[in-house]
Amino acid sequence: MPKSAARLGIGGPVGSGKTALIEGIVPLLTAQGIEVAVVTNDLLTTEDADRLKRKGFLSPERVIGVETGSCPHTAIREDPTMNQLAVQDLELLFPQLDLILIESGGDNLASTFSYDLVDAYIFVIDVGAGDDIPRKNGPGFVQSDLAVVNKVDLAPYVGANLDLMRSQSAQYRQEKPVIYTNCKTSEGLDQVVSFIQQTLLFEQKQAPKVMVGGQ
Incomplete structure (x- = not known):
């Protein structure tokens, strides 16, 4: 029997930067010798895959696209069977896998992952959607194991108060970790990788501790 790879969900609204985050962190993970595969979810296409x-x-072969054909969070929460089958296929094909990333189709702030599917999940929002997102108290943002506030470089151009987002993210997430990223420049991506190491890849003891707020 192949070993079971750790499973990490990555969710968030359309355009928040989920796929860009994967593009940024996978090379950092593989450079450390971590064996990675990816499952993506789209409604009627395999565009992200x-x-x-x-x-x-x-x-x-390490990337599988799932066409959910229904509400995106149905396939990651209510009935994750399609994703579970994709994960099983990857584990059979690559028994050495350490980590499988499961990207949700773009959804709203209520989207959460079933822990029958993943061991932990990240929820991505972006600064361009407004600095009021943290205080909207969406379950995906509040309950996720890690929240990522992406596109921090856009704050001056869209009138978003990044300091307000930092303080309210800490408040509404009750001190659970939040990391601030710019996937184009790789800002914050090393902290995301450290979170993955600490949370899912326990053998990576040398990873620096992730700081709440993602300074």
Whole structure:
């Protein structure tokens, strides 16, 4: 029997940067010798899977696209069977896998993952959607094991108060970790990788501790 790989969900609204986050962290993980595969979810296409395959940092066989055909969070919460089958296929094909990333289709702030599917999950929001997102108290943002506030470079251009987002994220998440990222410059991505190491890849003891607030 192949070993069971750790499973990490990555959710968040459309355009928040979920796929860009995967593009940023997978090379950092593989550079450390961590064996990674990815499952993506889209409604009626495999667009995100095709995008990741074109990047070339994983062999195409390590990326599976799931067409959910229904509300995106149905496939990651209410009935994750399609994703569980994709995970099983990857584990059979690559028994050495350490980590499988499962990207949700774009959804709203209520989207959460079933822990029958994942061991932990990240929820991604972006600064461009407004600095009021943390205080909207969406279950995905509040309950996730890690929240990522992406596109921090846009704050001056969209009138978002990043300091307010930092303080309210800490308040509404009750001190659970929040990391602030810019996937284009790799800002904060090393902290996301450290979170993954500490939370799921316990053998990586040398990883620095993730600080709440993602300074």
